[in-house]
Amino acid sequence: MDVFESVKTLSSIRSYVRKAVPDSVVREVIEAGRLAPSAHNDQPWQFILVRDRDKLEGLGKYCISGKFVSEVDFAVAVLTDPSSKWHEIDGTRAVQNMVLTAWSHKLGSCWIGNIDRVGLMKYLNIPDNLHILTVLPFGYFDERHAGPVKNRKPPEQVFHLNTFGNRAIK
Numbered sequence: 001m002d003v004f005e006s007v008k009t010l011s012s013i014r015s016y017v018r019k020a021v022p023d024s025v026v027r028e029v030i031e032a033g034r035l036a037p038s039a040h041n042d043q044p045w046q047f048i049l050v051r052d053r054d055k056l057e058g059l060g061k062y063c064i065s066g067k068f069v070s071e072v073d074f075a076v077a078v079l080t081d082p083s084s085k086w087h088e089i090d091g092t093r094a095v096q097n098m099v100l101t102a103w104s105h106k107l108g109s110c111w112i113g114n115i116d117r118v119g120l121m122k123y124l125n126i127p128d129n130l131h132i133l134t135v136l137p138f139g140y141f142d143e144r145h146a147g148p149v150k151n152r153k154p155p156e157q158v159f160h161l162n163t164f165g166n167r168a169i170k
């Protein structure tokens, strides 16, 4: 899939079908995270791949705004190191790499933000010095459950040409 086509069609997926994802695709998705750029090339991230069915079922308890994580074939907990100044920005770039790579394989995902972080630290044995940025579910989905057409602010509300307030870009 062409990059801009992926960007245009990507939407958050919150309902999945039970279908195994090939190991090579799982590997490619996490590899896309590892290859992300970061400030000073600090790479202040760790990725926990969760594939064990029981562990995935249990994850739902901690992913308060993303219980659907229990339905997927695999999930990735993205951890960042707060001792690196731009850790959340760097981690977010890794997330977008993974999500777009997954999308190119027809796998959906969704950023889960509201997490019982204290509980999840224990559940996944995460060291205290790391921050849970998000948990990303990845799975195939019924295309009828893909999000609606993108709901975004129109260009005239967010584009400026040369100086702020010049609305010349359509």
Ligand SMILES: Cc1cc2nc3c(=O)[nH]c(=O)nc-3n(C[C@H](O)[C@H](O)[C@H](O)COP(=O)(O)O)c2cc1C
Residues within 6 Å of the ligand: 010, 011, 012, 013, 014, 065, 066, 110, 111, 112, 113, 114, 147, 150, 151
């Ligand atoms: C930082 C961040 C946190 C988010 N947290 C959640 C979440 O906890 N649960 C959820 O279902 N979606 C979450 N989302 C997904 C957004 O709701 C979604 O990206 C937005 O509504 C636009 O829809 P789209 O991704 O389908 O284009 C989050 C997205 C971002 C970037």
